[in-house]
Amino acid sequence: MNQTVVLAMALTLSLCWEVHAADAKNLAMGASQPLKGREVYMQSCAMCHSPGIGGAPRPGVSEDWAERAKKGPAELMVSVLRGKGAMPPKGGNASLSRGEAYLALDFMLNGDK
Ligand code: HEC
Structure with missing residues (x-):
């Protein structure tokens, strides 16, 4: 594996992580929605x-x-x-x-x- 491939994989992984973090944040915000x-x-x-x-x-x-x-x-x-x-x-x-x-x-x- 050359360095470019490793770098690309690392980037992809960190992007996925950020998307997950955003999902978790949205879920947490959903929990504090106003009550019915x-x-x-x-x-x-x-x-x-x-x-x-x-x-x-x-x-x-x-x-x-x-x-x-x-x-x-x-x-x-x-x-x-x-x-x-x-x-x-x-x-x-x-x-x-x-x-x-x-x-x-x-x-x-x-x-x-
Ligand atoms: C501790 C008991 C208690 C709780 C808890 C309570 N109420 Fe009341 N409520 C009363 C009593 C007793 C009256 C009658 C008051 C009077 O007319 O002297 C009343 C009257 C009312 C009235 C009529 C007011 C008027 O101007 O005639 C409304 C509307 C009302 N309550 C809404 C609510 C809402 C909405 C909640 C929840 C957010 C709530 N109450 C929680 C005891 C309570």
Whole structure:
């Protein structure tokens, strides 16, 4: 084997390695994609809202929402971000982004789409 061949092989190998590294990075980024509404709800809202603890309105139970829904989603979102009554801001999960909190609210109001 002459030196050029060895060099070419070494180059090819290092290129492959870089592609793999990029794949691994993409996968890692995929893992931190924003959560879906149902997931956020299950993690941060369900413990109060599914059983209706402290008068928390239960998703899918229309009489729980009759009065509240009149405010519209924007006003309800303010309650989610600031907290309301026994509900702490963002349901107590300060690490939620606004977007994630909105997805959870949307899931509560409209279910899976
Ligand atoms: C610690 C229990 C608890 C958690 C966790 C919680 N909530 Fe609530 N939530 C409540 C209670 C209690 C109320 C009723 C508050 C009131 O009207 O006095 C409420 C009310 C609401 C309302 C109606 C607000 C209004 O203006 O009438 C929305 C919307 C809501 N919650 C969304 C969420 C979302 C979205 C999450 C998760 C990110 C969440 N909640 C997590 C207890 C909780």
